[in-house]
Amino acid sequence: MKIRPAILLAATVLSLAACNKSPSDKLAGRVENAADNRADAMEANAEALRNQAAMLDNRAEKARDTGESRADAIEAADMNVATMSQERRDAIVANQAAAVR
Numbered sequence: 001m002k003i004r005p006a007i008l009l010a011a012t013v014l015s016l017a018a019c020n021k022s023p024s025d026k027l028a029g030r031v032e033n034a035a036d037n038r039a040d041a042m043e044a045n046a047e048a049l050r051n052q053a054a055m056l057d058n059r060a061e062k063a064r065d066t067g068e069s070r071a072d073a074i075e076a077a078d079m080n081v082a083t084m085s086q087e088r089r090d091a092i093v094a095n096q097a098a099a100v101r
Helices: 003-019 023-077 086-093
Strands: none
16 A cells, blocks of 8 residues: 555656646657657558558569460460451450450
């Protein structure tokens, strides 16, 4: 039970010390806190952008892999491309139509 009065005394001393700050000290503290908050927000945005970049890198790699697989399938099928319409060829290139049936 003797610990409680010591804790109360310490809390009182700290709160009184905080009250004795000059106006310029208080303003400086507010400026520093605001800068810290802005910096924290910037770091959070940077982390989110890093995560988005990693996801886009993964999607780009999958797109390359898919394109390579489709190209290999077309070459292996030895399709008669000359009989295809230009629209069909364009749809295959745009990944909007099956390359090989």
